Amino acid sequence: MYQLTALYNHPADAEAFDKHYEEVHAPLAQKVPGLKRFTISHPAPDAEGNKPAFHLVAVLEFEDEAAFGAGMSGPEGAAAVADLENFAGAGVTMLTGSSKQV
Amino acid sequence: MYQLTALYNHPADAEAFDKHYEEVHAPLAQKVPGLKRFTISHPAPDAEGNKPAFHLVAVLEFEDEAAFGAGMSGPEGAAAVADLENFAGAGVTMLTGSSKQV
Numbered sequence: 001m002y003q004l005t006a007l008y009n010h011p012a013d014a015e016a017f018d019k020h021y022e023e024v025h026a027p028l029a030q031k032v033p034g035l036k037r038f039t040i041s042h043p044a045p046d047a048e049g050n051k052p053a054f055h056l057v058a059v060l061e062f063e064d065e066a067a068f069g070a071g072m073s074g075p076e077g078a079a080a081v082a083d084l085e086n087f088a089g090a091g092v093t094m095l096t097g098s099s100k101q102v
Numbered sequence: 103m104y105q106l107t108a109l110y111n112h113p114a115d116a117e118a119f120d121k122h123y124e125e126v127h128a129p130l131a132q133k134v135p136g137l138k139r140f141t142i143s144h145p146a147p148d149a150e151g152n153k154p155a156f157h158l159v160a161v162l163e164f165e166d167e168a169a170f171g172a173g174m175s176g177p178e179g180a181a182a183v184a185d186l187e188n189f190a191g192a193g194v195t196m197l198t199g200s201s202k203q204v
Contacts, residue, residue, distance in 0.1 A: 003143040007109070007160050026204050039163075041105040041201035053195045057107050057159055061141075093155045099143035101126050 001067040003099035006058040009091040020087040021056065028083050030046065031076040034067035035060055104170040105201035108160040111193040116157065123158065124191040130185050133178040136169035137162055163201065
């Protein structure tokens with residue numbers, strides 16, 4: 001498998017971020033050909049009440065690196081990437097690499 | 103669903119880290135009751151050759167927060183957490199929160 005992990009920094013306006021992510025960005029990402037599984041998680045404060053390191057974690061899984069590359073380099077992938085500037089101004093860390101279920 | 107995302111910093115000795123993770127830590131984590139899905143991913147350098155922000159991403163999924171809490175507070179969860187000091191000295195960012203497949 002091949003995995004894209006997107007770690008979004010805390011936005012200035014969390015409500016606006018979440019609304020855009022749900023209504024615009026996730027639907028765009030879902031259109032990327034070859035996407036096999038897509039989860040989003042909202043980290044909660046830790047046991048001591050500390051703010052989590054990131055606001056949102058998105059995990060997108062593909063069959064392999066070729067499928068990921070083909071999907072992301074097409075128009076759907078470009079549209080999803082282009083949308084980042086509409087809501088992710090606080091920054092996002094993208095991690096891409098091979099993955100496996102253990 | 104409920105998700106634990108573990109983001110491991112780059113270790114001093116990546117080979118020793120990976121060997122410990124595969125042979126000791128992953129098997130300990132797999133024993134945590136209630137664990138439904140467990141993936142690990144090794145981020146690759148980006149298109150410009152920059153080192154990724156983290157060395158390894160582990161995603162552990164549970165049915166819900168109660169299942170996560172029960173699993174992690176038992177002896178298997180304690181054993182997995184206790185093992186972190188044996189290989190994760192470079193640091194790890196843990197994110198826990200509700201998740202969903204989209």
